[in-house]
Amino acid sequence: MRKNTDPQAAMKQHMGLKASTRITNTFVYVLLIVISIVWLIPFVFIVLQSFRIESTHQESYLLPKQWGIDNYIHLWHTNFPRWYLNTFILALGVAVLQTIIVLCMSYTLSRFRFKMRAGLMRFMLILGMFPGMLAMIILYRVLDDLHLTGQYGNVVPGLLLVYVASSGMGYYVSKGFFDTIPKSLDEAARVDGANRAQVLTKIILPLSKPIVIYTTLTAFMGPWADFVFARYVSQMYQDSLNVAVGLQSWLATDTMIFNNYTYFCAGGVVVAIPVTILFICLQRYYVEGVTGGAVKG
Amino acid sequence: MASVKMMKVKKIYDNKVVAVHDFDLDIKDKEFVVFVGPSGCGKSTTLRMIAGLEEISDGTIEIDGQVVNDLQPKDRNIAMVFQNYALYPHMTVYDNIAFSLRLQKIPEDEIYDKVTKAAEILGITEYLMRKPRALSGGQRQRVAIGRAMVRNSKVFLMDEPLSNLDAKLRNQMRAEIILLRKKLDTTFIYVTHDQTEAMTLADRIVIMKDGFIMQVGTPAECFDMPANLFVAEFIGAPKMNIVKTNLIREGNRYFVTPFGVKIEVDGEKGDTLRAKNVPAGEILLGFRPEHVSLSDQGIPVTLEVNEMMGSELHLHVYTEDETRLIVRTPTVNLSRADRENLAYGAKLHLSFEGKVMHFFDPKTEKNLLCD
Numbered sequence: 046m047r048k049n050t051d052p053q054a055a056m057k058q059h060m061g062l063k064a065s066t067r068i069t070n071t072f073v074y075v076l077l078i079v080i081s082i083v084w085l086i087p088f089v090f091i092v093l094q095s096f097r098i099e100s101t102h103q104e105s106y107l108l109p110k111q112w113g114i115d116n117y118i119h120l121w122h123t124n125f126p127r128w129y130l131n132t133f134i135l136a137l138g139v140a141v142l143q144t145i146i147v148l149c150m151s152y153t154l155s156r157f158r159f160k161m162r163a164g165l166m167r168f169m170l171i172l173g174m175f176p177g178m179l180a181m182i183i184l185y186r187v188l189d190d191l192h193l194t195g196q197y198g199n200v201v202p203g204l205l206l207v208y209v210a211s212s213g214m215g216y217y218v219s220k221g222f223f224d225t226i227p228k229s230l231d232e233a234a235r236v237d238g239a240n241r242a243q244v245l246t247k248i249i250l251p252l253s254k255p256i257v258i259y260t261t262l263t264a265f266m267g268p269w270a271d272f273v274f275a276r277y278v279s280q281m282y283q284d285s286l287n288v289a290v291g292l293q294s295w296l297a298t299d300t301m302i303f304n305n306y307t308y309f310c311a312g313g314v315v316v317a318i319p320v321t322i323l324f325i326c327l328q329r330y331y332v333e334g335v336t337g338g339a340v341k342g
Numbered sequence: 343m344a345s346v347k348m349m350k351v352k353k354i355y356d357n358k359v360v361a362v363h364d365f366d367l368d369i370k371d372k373e374f375v376v377f378v379g380p381s382g383c384g385k386s387t388t389l390r391m392i393a394g395l396e397e398i399s400d401g402t403i404e405i406d407g408q409v410v411n412d413l414q415p416k417d418r419n420i421a422m423v424f425q426n427y428a429l430y431p432h433m434t435v436y437d438n439i440a441f442s443l444r445l446q447k448i449p450e451d452e453i454y455d456k457v458t459k460a461a462e463i464l465g466i467t468e469y470l471m472r473k474p475r476a477l478s479g480g481q482r483q484r485v486a487i488g489r490a491m492v493r494n495s496k497v498f499l500m501d502e503p504l505s506n507l508d509a510k511l512r513n514q515m516r517a518e519i520i521l522l523r524k525k526l527d528t529t530f531i532y533v534t535h536d537q538t539e540a541m542t543l544a545d546r547i548v549i550m551k552d553g554f555i556m557q558v559g560t561p562a563e564c565f566d567m568p569a570n571l572f573v574a575e576f577i578g579a580p581k582m583n584i585v586k587t588n589l590i591r592e593g594n595r596y597f598v599t600p601f602g603v604k605i606e607v608d609g610e611k612g613d614t615l616r617a618k619n620v621p622a623g624e625i626l627l628g629f630r631p632e633h634v635s636l637s638d639q640g641i642p643v644t645l646e647v648n649e650m651m652g653s654e655l656h657l658h659v660y661t662e663d664e665t666r667l668i669v670r671t672p673t674v675n676l677s678r679a680d681r682e683n684l685a686y687g688a689k690l691h692l693s694f695e696g697k698v699m700h701f702f703d704p705k706t707e708k709n710l711l712c713d
Contacts, residue, residue, distance in 0.1 A: 158356075232395050233428035237442035237489070238416040247441075251432045 094310035102303040116311035128291035136269040138205050143212040143264035151219035169214045195282035222256040255333035288316045344406030344496035345371045351401035361387045363553045374530040378540040379550035385533045421490035422499040427482045429474040436470040439488045460488040480511045500532045571707035580668045582628045591622040601641045609697030614711045628700035631670040640693035
């Protein structure tokens with residue numbers, strides 16, 4: 046086919062393309078702004094409600110008439126600090142243990158070749174397809190037999206056990222990331238005198254900051270935001286609740302909603318603070334971690 | 343400094359592919375041995391087995407008299423330079439070179455002395471605080487060599503260290519490796535697919551094909567007396583011309599008749615044929631492009647391609663029976679008119695002497711003059 050070499054026609058075509066790109070971009074940006082607003086409304090709403098002190102129940106207006114931090118102060122006179130501590134210890138413990146297990150598992154599957162390796166990976170893939178909820182009842186029975194449910198006091202060890210136990214199965218993203226690091230680096234380090242553990246800690250992990258951060262963040266977020274399993278295992282014993290279950294317990298009835306709504310909002314903000322700070326500080330690594338494992342470089 | 347001994351070493355992969363067959367080799371202390379061969383010949387696998395990065399399926403490897411079959415790479419006291427440099431990207435050049443020394447828990451001031459001395463030898467002092475990504479290919483390769491140097495290892499292994507460099511830098515680094523070898527005075531095992539590197543660096547060359555050793559010898563031995571057709575064609579650039587012809591014996595004299603032209607095998611080659619009493623018959627005759635000259639009489643050929651290489655011409659010609667041959671001709675002997683006449687379709691005559699011929703058995707492809 047002969048190319049159109051007429052400069053006027055080419056210019057016209059170029060202008061046409063430019064106009065259509067501008068229209069598309071405008072449409073995309075307007076859509077994104079609308080989505081952002083819709084997405085931000087609940088957050089803004091909760092933050093505003095948490096500073097409203099003229100009443101504790103829901104109101105039909107958005108902006109508080111009286112501003113203050115009374116709701117936050119009130120939190121300290123409830124079980125909230127205990128729930129917060131429960132959740133924080135649990136999330137921290139899971140983040141540390143799960144990160145170690147996932148990274149070791151991923152490194153092993155990425156670098157070692159052993160019998161049934163492929164079979165094991167397939168098995169874990171299939172096993173991961175079953176919803177975790179299916180195991181909830183039997184897990185409760187096991188934890189109850191081990192005296193690790195709410196009625197026996199602190200539920201943190203039991204939940205830690207459950208959250209960490211299946212961590213190894215979440216190896217996919219980090220294994221994909223490790224696969225992109227040349228094996229010759231491991232080999233060079235081994236020739237240089239490093240053992241396998243030193244190769245992992247001194248070579249592979251420093252090169253895998255995004256994936257370590259991604260793994261830690263996701264491991265932290267799981268128990269931090271868990272509701273269903275935490276509620277079931279805690280059996281609503283006040284000392285055993287995490288923040289999600291505890292805060293929800295403040296809204297169990299209409300009367301409670303009337304009395305506790307602004308406290309609930311203040312609690313929600315306090316729960317969101319550490320996660321928000323973590324994500325803001327580490328978002329660059331987080332995105333690299335999510336996308337890094339996806340494409341083999 | 344150490345000897346390396348390999349006895350019946352074999353490598354069979356899980357998929358039953360045999361990468362290295364019964365590899366026997368005795369590398370002497372302070373010797374520079376080059377494994378050379380085409381891709382997939384098993385040269386890198388053999389090197390990696392010596393390094394301990396690849397398990398051996400059978401046989402024994404000894405370094406300095408100690409069997410190392412089951413030793414980890416770190417316990418073999420070897421140093422290795424990798425094809426892709428394998429520098430640790432998150433460390434500075436200094437930390438890269440110091441890495442192995444820190445693992446040995448050597449005091450930091452001693453590490454400093456060793457690293458700066460190695461950097462000085464390699465001319466990378468000014469780059470010590472840079473990360474590898476801020477270095478050129480040649481500088482990276484020097485860092486990789488420096489990392490291996492500071493370990494004072496018994497054996498220095500190099501896996502195609504120059505193959506990622508451009509031609510000019512490769513020549514420069516090749517010369518630097520020769521100088522480095524003199525300074526380090528240790529045992530070197532070097533892998534390459536480039537026969538020029540092998541010829542220029544090696545005390546002995548090990549030529550490999552499909553996991554088998556084809557020949558072990560000095561560069562001169564491999565060039566002058568290739569053990570078989572593969573070595574004859576692999577060593578030397580452009581490769582040796584091979585033609586099927588007849589070896590004729592008339593009394594005590596031997597002749598060959600390539601393309602109907604009768605040429606006497608004289609000199610040392612003729613003496614060896616007589617001494618070995620080689621029978622007349624069909625053979626594969628080899629002669630190197632540089633041993634063929636243009637002449638007024640001889641084998642008639644037609645010029646197809648003329649490659650101007652600067653100091654010489656590579657003439658690709660074909661004979662009347664369409665056999666392709668290559669001729670190397672120094673340009674210094676050619677007038678401008680001669681050079682202009684060497685154009686596509688030019689009719690030429692080639693000649694070569696009996697003393698430069700190589701004779702191979704057409705069935706076994708072995709050199710008829712070798713034991």
